[in-house]
Amino acid sequence: MAALIKATNITKVYHKTSVPVHAINNLSVEIAEGEFTAIVGPSGCGKTTLLNILGGLDQPTSGTVMIDGVDISRMKDSDLIDFRLHNIGFVFQAYNLIPVLTALENIEFIMLLQKRSRKERVARAKELLEQMNIADKADHRPGELSGGQQQRVAVARALASNPRFILADEPTANLDSVSTENLLDLMARINREQKATFIFSTHDQRVMDKARRLIRLVDGAIVSDDVRS
Amino acid sequence: MYLTLAYRNIWRNRRRTLITILSITFAVLLACIMRSMQLGSYDKMIENSVRFHTGYIQIHKKGYWDDKVIDNSMPMDTSVIQSMTRVPGVDAYVPRLESFALASHGTQTKGAMVMGIDPEREHQLTLLKDKVVEGRYLTSGDEGVMIGQGLAEYLKIGVGDTLVLLGQGYHGASAAGLYPVQGILRFPLPQQNDQLVYLSLPTAQWLYGADNMVTTVALLIDDPDHTEKIVRDIRSQIDMEEYEVMDWKELVPELVQNIELDNVSGRIMLWVLYLVIGFGMFGTYLMMTAERIYEFGVMIAVGMRRFRLQGLVFLEILMMSVMGVLAGICLSLPVLIYFNKNPIRFPEEVGEMVETFGMEPVYAFSLDPVIFTNQAYAIFFMAIILSGYPIWKIQRMKVVESMRL
Incomplete structure (x- = not known):
């Protein structure tokens, strides 16, 4: 299967107080459409940096990142924002919903940025809330939802733009075990039924157990890449 | 959203x-x-x-404002007056003949500013009648005078006494006359209170030998905010080689x-x-x-x-x-x-x-x-x-x- 994401020889060097820190070290990886992949490793191994680079939030010091044949590693800031909007969904560790908008409006917001009609936005947002089993929370603001519910809204928001893939940075880090289990089941189902591509960064064993591919990082380099049946 | x-x-x-x-x-x-x-x-x-003195707009013979002498007066031309009053926003006109004279009573003499006015029209513009503190207000047929309270006190003159006016008339003629005081006026401004003498317009024209002449035509207008437009309209209606039209900003630049x-x-x-x-x-x-x-x-x-x-x-x-x-x-x-x-x-x-x-x-x-x-x-x-x-x-x-x- 052709690679959806192809990162080649990427390096990321931070100059912290003039001492260079190699967060990513000449790393190459390919991810195909429909994968359910977890990037794992100890703290500071470069998981988040790799995710940021794959998601176009950060640019590599060297190397290229191709998404669907488009090189995003040297893209202009405004083009990159548009590219992210239409191609990448994000789920953050701290949910990062807009606190003054309701669950429905948070999901709608992404589609508003895509300039979709109000009718279409509301219909899609409601459909996603149904899928996430939180339709009854549509009019609740994030502050009125539990962590698990907020993260479901965040997943719905990530899916709302019909992205090519979804990046989730430690999505279960702030959740209890029941919420984690529910969220993982939900994402696995979406991956299975809708062929949505998920890439996680995590050090949560429960996430690793659900992932069909495990990329293990140490010191900014891949030390193992296991695909499970 | x-x-x-x-x-x-x-x-x-x-x-x-x-x-x-x-x-x-x-x-x-x-x-x-x-x-x-x-x-x-x-x-x-x-x-x-x-509002209470110059009016928002004045018309004079060209050059009068720079050299305020009676020889720079102008005839009361009815066609010019009509052209001015036809301009939208002009409510009424107020003619004046202004000059100077020595005012005297008994042994006291003082320089005075003499204003020949149309009493009714003048009241419309400056509410002059309201300033009468003694005696009565002039009518257009009166041959007496009204004087400022300060001047009256200086000359030691009262209502019913006779005021002597002596000055230079139109084209070098001498101007002299005796006028009974009909009213005393009180002005807030000391310059006005100590200097002004009012006569009816025909009486002043007679005094100065300036028959049918005026030095100033002040205009009563509907709204001060329309001043500039009215000035523009009047300037387009009358011969600007012969007359000058001034708004209040030019009349009181200070x-x-x-x-x-x-x-x-x-x-x-x-x-x-x-x-x-x-x-x-x-x-x-x-x-x-x-x-x-x-x-x-x-x-x-x-x-x-x-x-x-x-x-x-x-x-x-x-x-x-x-x-x-x-x-x-x-x-x-x-x-x-x-x-x-x-x-x-x-x-x-x-x-x-x-x-x-x-x-x-x-x-x-x-x-x-x-x-x-x-x-x-x-x-x-x-x-x-x-x-x-x-x-x-x-x-x-x-x-x-x-x-x-």
Whole structure:
């Protein structure tokens, strides 16, 4: 299967107080459409940096990142924002919903940025809330939802733009075990039924157990890449 | 949804937003009151000086204003008068024959300004009849005089006594006459009180040998704000080689200069006020930006273009400004309307002093719409300037760094 994401020889060097820190070290990886992949490793191994680079939030010091044949590693800031909007969904560790908008409006917001009609936005947002089993929370603001519910809204928001893939940075880090289990089941189902591509960064064993591919990082380099049946 | 988002965002920190809006409200309220008093005082100054003396517009023979002698008088040409009165906005005309003479009674003599007037028309313009403190007001057929109270006291003359006038008439003729005093007038301005002698127009023309001549035609107009247009219209109707048409700004340039000078100091005061409020507003925007940097980073990360985010923040700042301005105007409006209808009177001693300058001793309040629109412009201008900081910050922020906070 052709690679959806192809990162080649990427390096990321931070100059912290003039001492260079190699967060990513000449790393190459390919991810195909429909994968359910977890990037794992100890703290500071470069998981988040790799995710940021794959998601176009950060640019590599060297190397290229191709998404669907488009090189995003040297893209202009405004083009990159548009590219992210239409191609990448994000789920953050701290949910990062807009606190003054309701669950429905948070999901709608992404589609508003895509300039979709109000009718279409509301219909899609409601459909996603149904899928996430939180339709009854549509009019609740994030502050009125539990962590698990907020993260479901965040997943719905990530899916709302019909992205090519979804990046989730430690999505279960702030959740209890029941919420984690529910969220993982939900994402696995979406991956299975809708062929949505998920890439996680995590050090949560429960996430690793659900992932069909495990990329293990140490010191900014891949030390193992296991695909499970 | 952007409007909803902006509106909800500004109420995230309810207390801070309220303080910001209240500070704008207070600034607008204070500025409106200050400007209303200032513009109101200018209106009064203009009214006292122009409305009750020169009139808003005067027509003379060309050259009269530079050389005010009776030889520069002009005939009362009915066709010219008709052309002027036909101009929209001109309500009436007030003819005058003005010159100088020595006024004498008994052993006392003093230089006086003699004004030949049409008593009824003059009253329409300057409310002269109201200044009679003794005797009676002139009628057009009268052959007596009315004189200022100060002059009467100096000459030791009263109603019924005879005043001698001696001067130079039209084209070198001598002007001399005896006139019974019919009335004593009291003017607030000492120059007027100590110098003025009024005769009916035919009597003055007879005295100066200037039959059917006048030096000035003052115009009564419907609205002082129409002065410039009316002057333009009259200039297009009459022969400008023969006549000069002057508005009140040309007639009393020193008044215009005084107002302009005072206006500058008033504006400086306003800008100081706005500067103080501006720092308060800036503090709010600074905090609002600092505590939302992470959120801004997330919004850009998920696909919100920077200019949209900048627009959203500007909308929030604009909303707070609009609320502050509207509240300020709504609060100031009843205050200004009340004081416009019921001006504050000066305390007695100060009032008397003010009256000696020919001013009515009141703090007048203006309701000129420009008072309100200018405050709105000033606040919006500040909002635009101050929104520069969050806009700059959003433009410069790095998404990953801001989300690491």
